[in-house]
Amino acid sequence: MSELIAALPMYDWPEMRDEVDAQWAGLREAFRQRGIDAPQSIVRRNGDLPPVPGGIHDAEGKLIAPDPATLPPNELDYHKLWLHPALLFAQTCWGPMELGLNKHVQVVGQPGYDAYEGGQGELYSSALVMRTGEGPQVRSPADGKAVLPLDLMRGKRFTFNSLDSMSGSIGLTRDLQAVGESLDIFSSRSESGGHRGSIVTVAGGKADIAAIDCESWALAQRFEPAAQKVAVVGWTARRKGLPYITARTTPESVRRIMAEMVAPDLSYTPFANSARR
Structure with a gap:
């Protein structure tokens, strides 16, 4: 053994x-x-x-x-x-x-992440999700650059899986910094413990927005009922998965x-x- x-x-x-x-x-x-x-x-x-x-x-x-x-x-x-x-x-x-x-x-x-929207080769991005109807849905951009709906994000409650997560927190932080913003754009921040938990938290109205890596988002659409209550309103930039x-x-x-x-x-x-x- x-x-x-x-x-x-x-x-x-x-x-x-x-x-x-x-x-x-x-x-x-x-x-x-x-x-x-x-x-x-x-x-x-x-x-x-x-x-x-x-x-x-x-x-x-x-x-x-x-x-x-x-x-x-x-x-x-x-x-x-x-x-x-x-x-x-x-x-x-x-x-x-x-x-x-x-x-x-x-x-x-x-x-590799080619199977998922938001992925390309060894690179992946995170879908920014909010409750359905709170913002226009956005497809992953072909160039892999960040799509940040700053006006929608400002003043919202942000939830993330963990502070050390590249897909759930760090990547978005860096994308915001690149446009002169920070996580202070949000009115509050809370830790959900996992991407699935973040989706449930947003769908249930306990937070307004979360960053979910593209593979977790694909799994949520298969298995998590709460995913039907949220929609993708933006994307982080592609990074190594x-x-x-x-x-x-x-x-x-x-x-x-x-x-x-x-x-x-x-x-x-x-x-x-x-x-x-």
């Missing part, structure tokens, strides 16, 4: 479990055919993470995370997952990477093989056919 771990948590909605498992099965077999001892299944909870007695330390020996065995077993702490020394393969976000995670992991590659990562201790030869396995067809997206619905 492999002592390594893998996870694909970023789009692992309950309704998507079978498709995410199938995605991992394809990657797992490709890795194994090249001699990598990939785990049979992905982890979805702290209780699935191998214990690290004494906690997780960085290359200099500094403690950077507690022993996963001390975490609530039925939750999943993304940051502890990403920092785990046994991490073979996972998804993360460029927000946490820019905020320091990049020092503790290695980038394996980028997925969620990177695949591995632990800093993963041998370069292994990282290179995995990079080859995910790189040949950057336009490949495991949910492409269903996401167009």
